[in-house]
Amino acid sequence: MNFVFVSLQRINTDRESTSTSLAKELSKKHRVLYVNPPIDRRTWYSKTNDIYTQAHIQNIKNKKAGLVQVSEQLSVLSPQKVIESINWIPFTAVFSLFNRINNKRFSSCIKEAIQELGFDTFILVNDKDMFRSFYLKEFLKPALYVYLDRDYTIGFGYWKRHGPTLEPLLMKKSDAVVCNSLDFTKRALTYNKNSFYIGNGADLEVFDHTKSWEKPEELKTFKRPIVGYVGALNSMRININLIASIARKRADWDFVFIGEEDENFIKSDLHTISNITFYKKKHTNLIPAYVKYFDVCINPQLVNEITIGNFPLKIIEYLAMGRPVVATATNTMKEVFSEYTYLAITTDEYIEAIEKAMKLDTLNLQQERIQFAHTYSWPSVAKIFLKYINEVAKDKNIPV
Known part of the structure; x- marks a missing residue:
């Protein structure tokens, strides 16, 4: 053809x-x-x-x-x-x-x-x-x-x-x-x-958990658990207020966001919260190294007409690296990913889910996530x- x-x-x-x-x-x-x-x-x-x-x-x-x-x-x-x-x-x-x-x-x-x-x-x-x-x-x-x-x-x-x-x-x-x-x-x-x-x-040749990924220099300074996000920081998709609320309540966690910010993100109070760090957009080939060293990966979406039915590719990429994932409970997350991720809506639900994801993570669960991600090649x-x-x-x- x-x-x-x-x-x-x-x-x-x-x-x-x-x-x-x-x-x-x-x-x-x-x-x-x-x-x-x-x-x-x-x-x-x-x-x-x-x-x-x-x-x-x-x-x-x-x-x-x-x-x-x-x-x-x-x-x-x-x-x-x-x-x-x-x-x-x-x-x-x-x-x-x-x-x-x-x-x-x-x-x-x-x-x-x-x-x-x-x-x-x-x-x-x-x-x-x-x-x-x-x-x-x-x-x-x-x-x-x-x-x-x-x-x-x-x-x-x-x-x-x-x-x-x-x-x-x-x-x-x-x-x-x-x-x-x-x-x-x-x-x-x-x-x-x-x-x-x-x-x-997902490009499973790039997001390959079997490769030897060295910890990025930018992450070596963090001593507390890292809650990470990779992707566009678009205020019509990602919940600024939710991120701020979680970070303020859990000062014992570090929050790392990698991606291009829109104007609302740039001007937001998130940049004044001490345990939130932003890094500019990275090349796709570098992203797995960051994801590998996140203790928990998140996708804190708003729930609106834009996000409710979309398929967030980053979830497959997170899972392909075996990482625990906490995400907003949109329709796609509930229909496709509920067995392999932790879903939440409110600040308290997110905090509880992140705690659970950190506490319950095992090698067996990591392997189950990776196997599931590989069905989306x-x-x-x-x-x-x-x-x-x-x-x-x-x-x-x-x-x-």
Whole structure:
């Protein structure tokens, strides 16, 4: 099979996502073209600090080839055409007219790459790119158009104006919708009968507990138990007040947070609490060393429309390193992870769960966590994904 991926996430970064990991796994047996997000006009003129976006813009200015072969069966396209910034348009009907123009411009870059690669037929996988890729089914005419639903993006400001209208329409016209959480699958089924749960995966070659991980220098200064978190510190997902309350009540624990902070986190009182330490985002390959030396790993999420049904990949990564995990009791945590984690909502529940996780941890429990995490490998996810793709293709009498 030939696959073309479009996504909100670039593939050439220091952090993987569902789409980048799935594309890389599929490329072991199939030809894959991964399309990085196009540059829009606003980004072109902004002073972005993202080195990967900067490199993309510079390549366009230098008229470098956008298509690069990164492995035998995986190619990456960084589109050379700039699209317009149109999300400011208040009316969805008007937005859609201009969005179609953007889609046509974007699709022309993909068409050139497809022709260069010699893809006669292909399956197009759209990872949450509900605006820029809304009309790609019409412009590119793939054998199958598959929408990958792996986050509740319409809960965020950028997507709130047009997303609630356009995403359901995109799901309806897709040949299939694949989801990484059970809640997302239930929602997708209301729009498309060919909606399937494929789960999520972790890079178990990176999060390998058998490797000899040296304790990071930054952690060597801590003498008390370390309660740790790794990931984006987004105030719409992570509960600032909960963290502050737990840390103030348990001054005998050190709390370590590794990841990029949003403005609310940066300005929060968390930076004034003596037993809370923040470290900047680390490369994925370095993260297992930190996780290995956390006494307990946490995911102190808020409970809202964004988090209630999402599948937190970090939980698999924590468990793959054998660590005890305490997390907020969202639907996915209760449905998927309840047997292997400790779940809580309030401050007192979190403290009780962390105490329990520290006290009851054993080598046997660590091994059980690791074995469970290994059921969420990318080969497993890819196998399930291909199973449903073949079922839909057979049902529609489409050769793939």
